[in-house]
Amino acid sequence: MLKNERGAALPIVFILSMALIILGASLFTVSLAQASRTVLQEKREQAFYIAKSGADAIASYIIDNYRVTTLTDTAITNLNNHYLNQDISFGDGFFRAKVSRNPSDPNVIVIESKGIIDNVSNRTTLTLGPDGPVINMTHAILSNGEIKVTGGFKVWNRGDVAAVKGIEGIGSSNLDGGDLQPRYTGEFPPEIPIPSDLDPRTTLTSPITRSANYGDYEGGGFEIRVSDGKDIHINFDKFKINGIINIRGSGTGAVHIYTNTIKSEGSFTINNLDRKVVILYAQSSIDLKGSFDLNGVLLYAPNSTLTQGEGSVSITGAMITSNLELSGGTVVHYDETIANFINAIRKFERYKWSDE
Template sequence: MIRNERGAALPLVFILSTALFIIGTALLGVSVSQASRTMFQEKKEQAFYIAKSGADAVASYMIDNYNPVTLTEKAIDELNRNFGQEVTLGNGTFSAEIKKGPHDTIVIHSQGTVGNITNQVSLRLGLDEPRANMENAIMAEDYIENTGGFMVCCGADVVARESIRAGTSNIVGGELKPQYKGEFPPKLDFPNTTDWPEVPIGAVINQSGYYGEYNTSPDPFTAQPPSPETFAIHVTDSKDMHIVFNDFKSDKDPTITIGGGGTGIIHIYAHNIKVAGAITIKNSQKKKVILHVRNSIELAGSFNLDGVLLYAPEAEYTSTNGALILTGAMVVNNLSLNGASTVTYDATIANLINETRKFKRIEWSGG
């Protein structure tokens, strides 16, 4: 009987061993498959973050270097040549394609690759708040007084929210429009220069920076050297330049000459301008120049602006004796002039306000 029982147990042991082998093999297969899926998912996720980081880097570059005017088809082709090839990022690579979308939007398609695993994301860029076209030669948020009279040419109006009191006026192709109810361009913020180191004013300024107080005759009891009576600002590339002064003061006749080989907008900022003589900005090369003034403009001499958008929607502009000679356009709060004024409206300069618009991130998709 015992021998028979032992013989009967052998098939049972074989069956159990076979079952355990099959179960073990299945578990091993499941483990290998699970590990493979886990590795795939990890690489897929890594590729996603690489694609997203790549798209974000391309967006930052575009926001810093382009606006709706400068982002031409040619510029997009150049961006696609630069970012269309594989760029190493972390433990993988990414490539990006930039396309124009509807309603002034831009879409960045980015593909991340880790090993042989890829993932894609898309980032849509739009524009910040719309800017109104500057279709008037002079715009005043409050009133305009000009005892010397206006000579305004080239088909633009002189407008004010309140009254306009002017002497002999000759508005060629336009008219004086008091009680103006139309749209004004928005206010543009001054740069926050709290963390900007002060840069000395030299004969040529060719980089953005905070240049402190401009004063050709500072207090002799201070250590501040006198500012140069004449200096140049040269734009070097397609990036905008931001030249920030605290106050701009002079008892002489300061002259700023604009030049350089670049195409970016030159923004000149001053909280106040107070000049006893004449102040001149020469822009014979027709660079893009916006002069921002926050609080006040007080002049004894003339104000000669050749190819400049004077943008001072909160500033009081008073001139005791001198004339205003402007090619471009201007926006102020109040305008009081005693000298004869000649304004030549230039739409290209006036509408630089549209080029201050920037792209911004709107929507992510994919992944």
């Protein structure tokens, strides 16, 4: 009887032994699979961060070197073909990227980036967009109040003339193909705030080559010279001038001239000699009793009343004002590029990430 019981125990021992062997093998296999999955996940995370770093570096390059209006289709093609259409080494891996426009909004840029490390890949997408509204302006004169004209007046090159509160003294014969819009209800370009961190200066030395706050100014003109890719911001409070401001230089930065009030009893001229982006901002009032010539400048004064008591006004570009009272001779040569200088100063900023 005892022998039979001992014999019966052998299969059980064998089965238990095999079960333990199989269990051990299974646990070993699971451990290997888990380790493999862990390594794969780590590689995917590394590939993701490589892709993200690549997209972020491309975004920084675009933000530093382009504006919304200068990142043309040709520039995008050159970026893709000459720089991005290749394996770009990054750490222990590499990335490839592509820049394109959003089909539904051409001002939005899409950066697609793929990171690869040890044949494991991951992707991410970063979109860039303008740092403010982009509004196309077709107006030679756009008034937030009313326009009153009692002297000679002419707008050339199909520029529109519009006023929210009405227009007096201008007929269709005064416009060279543009539209007269006396009860304008359309869009205005957005207001641009004055930088609050400009260095204060008590003496203006010509040529001006960098940003500064000069307080009150009364004088006969000066030169602004753009020597690099940085914008120049120049702020005045009371601005009284009888002379010429010349703007020149080989740099690509925009020139912003801010004033609270402008007063001129002789002549006031701004010459944009090298076709920079130049915007003259006036916050409160513009009082003119002599000649006023803006050559290649956008006058941006949506809250200012411009009063021309005598003399003449000649503008190559466009103006945005509140109330406009013109009693001398006025000629505006509308230039679409200059009218849209606010669009031209728009830079890109990061909008959002989309991870795959």
